[in-house]
Structures are given as C-alpha cells and as structure tokens.
Amino acid sequence: MPHSTWLVTGASSGFGKSLALQALAAGFKVIATTRDVAKAQAEVPDFAARGGTWLGLDPGSEDAFEQFSKVSQEYGGIDVLVNNAGYAFIVRDQMNVNFYGPLRTVKACLPAMRSKGSGHIVLISSGAGFIARPGRSTYSASKFAIEAAHESLSYEVRPLGIKVLIVEPGAFRTPFSSRIRTPAQHEATGGYSKAYKDTPVGAMIQVMAAMRGPLPSAVKGDPEKAATAIIRAVVDGHDDYLRLPLGTDSVLALEDKIGQLQSDLEKTRAVCTAMDVD
Numbered sequence: 001m002p003h004s005t006w007l008v009t010g011a012s013s014g015f016g017k018s019l020a021l022q023a024l025a026a027g028f029k030v031i032a033t034t035r036d037v038a039k040a041q042a043e044v045p046d047f048a049a050r051g052g053t054w055l056g057l058d059p060g061s062e063d064a065f066e067q068f069s070k071v072s073q074e075y076g077g078i079d080v081l082v083n084n085a086g087y088a089f090i091v092r093d094q095m096n097v098n099f100y101g102p103l104r105t106v107k108a109c110l111p112a113m114r115s116k117g118s119g120h121i122v123l124i125s126s127g128a129g130f131i132a133r134p135g136r137s138t139y140s141a142s143k144f145a146i147e148a149a150h151e152s153l154s155y156e157v158r159p160l161g162i163k164v165l166i167v168e169p170g171a172f173r174t175p176f177s178s179r180i181r182t183p184a185q186h187e188a189t190g191g192y193s194k195a196y197k198d199t200p201v202g203a204m205i206q207v208m209a210a211m212r213g214p215l216p217s218a219v220k221g222d223p224e225k226a227a228t229a230i231i232r233a234v235v236d237g238h239d240d241y242l243r244l245p246l247g248t249d250s251v252l253a254l255e256d257k258i259g260q261l262q263s264d265l266e267k268t269r270a271v272c273t274a275m276d277v278d
C-alpha cells in the first residue's frame with residue numbers, strides 16, 4: 001500500500017488531531033507525535049483504542065533528527081510525513097519549530113522513502129507562507145523559509161518517486177490563535193511601539209489580541225474539512241500542483257498577492273530587462 005504509514009507531528013490538537021483521526025478512520029497506520037503524551041491522550045482519549053500510536057517527540061528539539069530517524073527505522077519507513085507542528089509568532093524560537101523542525105523530520109524520513117522509491121511529504125504551511133502581513137514578519141519568515149525548502153525539495157525528490165504537498169490554510173477554527181505567544185517585554189505596550197498605534201501594525205496586533213478570546217465568527221475554516229481535503233490530495237495524487245491553499249480567505253489573499261507581483265513586474269519590466277552588459 002503506497003500510503004500505509006502516516007506520521008503526523010503536533011497531533012494533540014487542531015489540524016494534526018483531525019488529520020491523525022481521519023487517516024486512522026481511512027484505514028492507515030498513524031503515528032502521532034506530541035510533546036506531551038499524557039496531555040494528548042486526554043485530548044484524544046480513543047486514539048490508541050482506534051489503533052493510533054502516540055510518540056512523545058518534539059520536532060523543535062535539537063535531537064529531533066536522531067529521534068525521528070529511529071522512528072522511521074522502527075516502522076520500516078514512513079510513507080506519508082505530515083509536518084504540522086507549529087505556532088506563532090513574535091518569538092525567535094518559532095524558527096526552530098516552524099523551520100528547523102520540519103527540516104529535521106524530512107531528513108529523518110527521506111532515506112527510507114528513497115529506498116522504497118515512494119513517499120509523500122506534506123507541509124502545513126499557511127497563507128502567511130506566501131504573504132507577509134504587517135505585524136507578522138517573523139511568523140511569515142518562518143513559513144516562507146520552510147516553503148522555500150519544500151519547493152526546492154519537490155524538484156529534488158520527484159525523480160525518486162517522492163511527492164511534496166504544501167498546504168496553505170487561511171484562518172481555521174483550531175486553538176492556534178489562542179496560543180499565540182508574544183515577547184513578554186512588549187506586553188506592557190500592547191506588543192508594539194507607540195509610533196505604530198494608528199498604522200497597520202497596531203491594527204494587526206489588535207486583531208491578534210482579540211483572537212486570544214473566543215474565536216471571532218470571521219474565522220470560518222473547519223479543520224475537519226481541511227483534513228479531508230489533505231488526505232484526498234495525498235491519496236488521489238496531485239501531479240499538477242504543489243500548493244493547496246485552503247479556505248476562501250486564503251485563495252483571495254493569494255490572488256491579491258499574485259496580482260501585486262504581476263503589477264510590480266509590469267511597472268518595472270523595462271528597467272529590469274535592460275541589465276545585460278552592452
């Protein structure tokens with residue numbers, strides 16, 4: 001079976017939890033990683049009873065490559081790796097989790113995929129992996145960076161029978177936004193210097209602060225539907241696309257960004273194409 005063993009990181013909640021449960025229900029073997037197995041068991045009490053396996057692993061830890069390599073060997077190779085664990089946003093450590101974390105797990109799972117001549121690597125990125133909104137620079141930097149690595153990877157491993165899928169969700173109803181961490185030294189000022197108060201930075205920080213309470217109705221994405229779409233893309237194949245934006249908000253934002261890129265090119269084409277030596 002080409003997609004038989006799935007490994008999902010950060011699976012105790014949100015997209016990871018939905019994906020792990022749906023992959024299990026679809027008949028696949030599912031290894032779910034979490035930083036805290038006891039908490040994960042409490043969050044998803046029937047996961048083990050349904051045949052799932054919890055492993056206490058953190059892709060953000062320095063020895064994650066060694067730990068995930070052992071897992072890949074123990075289970076005879078991972079067929080579908082889902083790099084899901086991640087958080088936001090104004091903290092240096094998120095680069096370690098959102099960027100280096102997936103690099104470690106990919107490096108650990110690739111050797112077995114190469115030997116089998118098959119495999120699937122799924123990155124749960126974000127619309128923020130293509131668009132950098134004001135006030136979200138470091139989160140976007142982590143997602144842009146890991147998207148670049150996966151885009152490059154997709155060309156490298158395609159001839160070896162391994163596929164890569166980059167998922168770019170918009171706003172979905174998971175605990176993600178309630179877990180946003182900001183540097184403690186900025187809390188007293190609301191997270192930004194006074195000069196930004198009436199600028200897009202101030203507006204964005206206010207939106208983010210509001211997200212820590214009950215989810216606003218503007219956040220419409222259903223993580224169960226996202227999990228179904230991701231599993232379908234893996235199982236049915238996606239030979240003609242690399243990115244899967246999920247949610248109307250993500251699609252519209254991507255279209256807007258593509259329009260901006262096109263407009264920049266049109267405005268600068270004459271200068272940009274006049275650079276060859278005379």
Ligand SMILES: NC(=O)c1ccc[n+]([C@@H]2O[C@H](COP(=O)([O-])OP(=O)(O)OC[C@H]3O[C@@H](n4cnc5c(N)ncnc54)[C@H](OP(=O)(O)O)[C@@H]3O)[C@@H](O)[C@H]2O)c1
Pocket residue numbers: 009010011012013014015016033034035036040058059060084085086087097124125126127168169170171172173174175176177179
């Ligand atoms: N929800 C959205 O609107 C949205 C939109 C775009 C992209 N995303 C992306 O979707 C992915 C999953 O997020 P989610 O929405 O499902 O949120 P979530 O419910 O908070 O799940 C995130 C998972 O990542 C793991 N994680 C969180 N902080 C971590 C840290 N510091 N170190 C290591 N692992 C950590 C946690 O796993 P354990 O506690 O089990 O270890 C957690 O289950 C993330 O990569 C996020 O960037 C979410």
